[in-house]
Amino acid sequence: MNPSRHLTRLAALAGIAAFSLSLAISSSAQARELSVSTVLSDAFPWGQAAEKWAELVAERSDDELTLRVYPNSQLVNGDQTREFSAMRSGLIDAAVGSTINWSPQVPELNLFSLPFFMADLDAVDAVTGGAAGKRVFSAIESRGVVPLAWGENGFRQLSNSRGPIDEPGDLDGLKIRVVGSPLFQDTFTALGANPTQMSWADAKPALTTGAVDGQENPLSVFDVARIDQVGQAYLTLWNYMNDPLVFAVNQRVWDSLSEEERTLLREAAEEAGAWEIAMTREQEPERLAAIKARGVTVTELDEAQYQAFVEATQSVHDEWVPKIGSELVEAARADMQGE
Numbered sequence: 094m095n096p097s098r099h100l101t102r103l104a105a106l107a108g109i110a111a112f113s114l115s116l117a118i119s120s121s122a123q124a125r126e127l128s129v130s131t132v133l134s135d136a137f138p139w140g141q142a143a144e145k146w147a148e149l150v151a152e153r154s155d156d157e158l159t160l161r162v163y164p165n166s167q168l169v170n171g172d173q174t175r176e177f178s179a180m181r182s183g184l185i186d187a188a189v190g191s192t193i194n195w196s197p198q199v200p201e202l203n204l205f206s207l208p209f210f211m212a213d214l215d216a217v218d219a220v221t222g223g224a225a226g227k228r229v230f231s232a233i234e235s236r237g238v239v240p241l242a243w244g245e246n247g248f249r250q251l252s253n254s255r256g257p258i259d260e261p262g263d264l265d266g267l268k269i270r271v272v273g274s275p276l277f278q279d280t281f282t283a284l285g286a287n288p289t290q291m292s293w294a295d296a297k298p299a300l301t302t303g304a305v306d307g308q309e310n311p312l313s314v315f316d317v318a319r320i321d322q323v324g325q326a327y328l329t330l331w332n333y334m335n336d337p338l339v340f341a342v343n344q345r346v347w348d349s350l351s352e353e354e355r356t357l358l359r360e361a362a363e364e365a366g367a368w369e370i371a372m373t374r375e376q377e378p379e380r381l382a383a384i385k386a387r388g389v390t391v392t393e394l395d396e397a398q399y400q401a402f403v404e405a406t407q408s409v410h411d412e413w414v415p416k417i418g419s420e421l422v423e424a425a426r427a428d429m430q431g432e
């Protein structure tokens with residue numbers, strides 16, 4: 094072959110390669126993948142909520158829009174209280190996150206962590222579905238993140254390795270692992286305990302070595318993470334706070350989506366959230382039975398015992414209601430009273 098024909102063929106081949114490369118790029122530019130952060134994996138209802146969202150979005154968009162779930166707070170190196178900032182800055186596109194973990198950046202979310210404020214599931218639903226819930230969503234939105242739907246981690250119960258707890262005095266001096274959110278520090282200090290803030294990633298090792306005596310988490314977390322295996326032989330059902338989850342997307346990512354994609358994302362989040370809330374609640378009795386069957390001593394509080402905890406934590410309300418916003422707290426009370 095003469096050299097000039099050889100060059101022409103090479104050029105033609107290069108042209109074909111460049112053309113197919115540009116095709117590949119243009120089709121991948123259409124299909125879009127968003128990162129979704131969660132603290133817990135799909136072994137837990139929380140992670141399943143995010144996977145369900147991803148499944149519905151992929152199915153309904155014919156894989157043109159997909160969500161990739163990154164569990165175990167891996168996008169924030171295990172530091173779950175940085176998840177909201179990372180989503181706001183665009184480091185993370187979306188998240189299914191806990192109100193507790195986002196409360197350092199969105200003080201209004203401490204509404205849900207006020208001890209003994211929402212007594213039962215009806216109260217929680219009245220707030221998330223009511224005027225207060227709307228205000229909470231506006232508070233999130235005003236900080237650069239678009240909230241789409243609610244999910245649920247669950248009512249948080251108290252466990253420890255030392256003995257049954259049915260009055261505040263039983264917590265005296267106990268080292269309790271709490272999430273890195275200041276309100277929890279105050280609640281457990283008010284109860285006479287010695288709270289230690291640490292991430293979920295550090296919690297199980299700390300329970301294993303006995304660096305802490307206790308922790309608080311919903312039954313699903315206690316059950317799936319097998320907290321009984323790290324010496325937590327006592328569990329008190331005190332329903333002191335419920336931990337809702339929020340499905341949310343970074344504002345700039347949201348703005349870059351078409352109207353159709355936004356509707357799809359929102360509706361899929363609402364469906365995944367409703368599905369996960371129902372499942373979490375339905376599973377609680379069997380989880381409790383399984384925990385008891387493993388030999389954990391479960392303590393339930395009578396009305397007088399419950400009241401003693403309410404009174405012992407009154408100072409936390411006095412201090413935190415102004416930080417949360419008294420109008421929001423009042424709106425939540427009105428929602429719970431069906432006003």
Ligand code: X2X
Pocket residue numbers: 132133173191193194246272292293309310311314336
């Ligand atoms: O860290 C916890 O306790 C957990 C997993 O429940 C949250 O992320 C709030």
